[in-house]
Amino acid sequence: MPTSQKTITYLKDQLASLHTVSTKRMFGEYCLYFDGVPIAFICSDQLFIKPTKTNKQLLIKELIGFPYPGAKPYFLIPADQWEDAEWLRELIVRTAKELPRGKK
Template identity: 45%
Template sequence: MATKQGTVDFIVEQASGAGRVSARKMFGEYALYCDGKLVALVCDEQLFLKPTAAGRATLGDEVTEMPPYPGAKACFRIPGETWDDADRLAEVIKVTAEALPVPPPRKPRRA
């Protein structure tokens, strides 16, 4: 089941307190970015956060690990109840983004 645009829009709006949060459609699902860093995936109407020690500490007992799609590495599955708490969602996305390395600059495309 593909993720609906409305679901992604809701997550982005709720997480906006974390910084510059945006989403990009990829392979029929969505990648979630915070301040230019890929922090999460939204697949099959579920939110999957990249695993970091800071994210685990922030989530506490809520942490459930599972792959967002077959063959993927396990990520933290964020329950829907957490989406409703904008401050909590923004906090976990912010600490995850801060814990991730800065992505390397993109190489220019050849003409």
């Protein structure tokens, strides 16, 4: 089942104060970017975030999922945890800090 626009809008609203959050449609689903860095996938109305040492410490429960066939494992963030916008923003910021920046 493809991700609904309602899910994308909700996540972007929760992260709006970060200002540099964006999504891009990819392969029928979405990639979530923070400050130009791809940090997560939104697939089938589920949020999959790239695993890092720091963001693992923030997880309430460590759930592993695969956003698409053949993908590396990602942390699966349950939808009920999206309601805590402050926690979700912290997770996004910490993740982005540990990931390499693309070449310009």
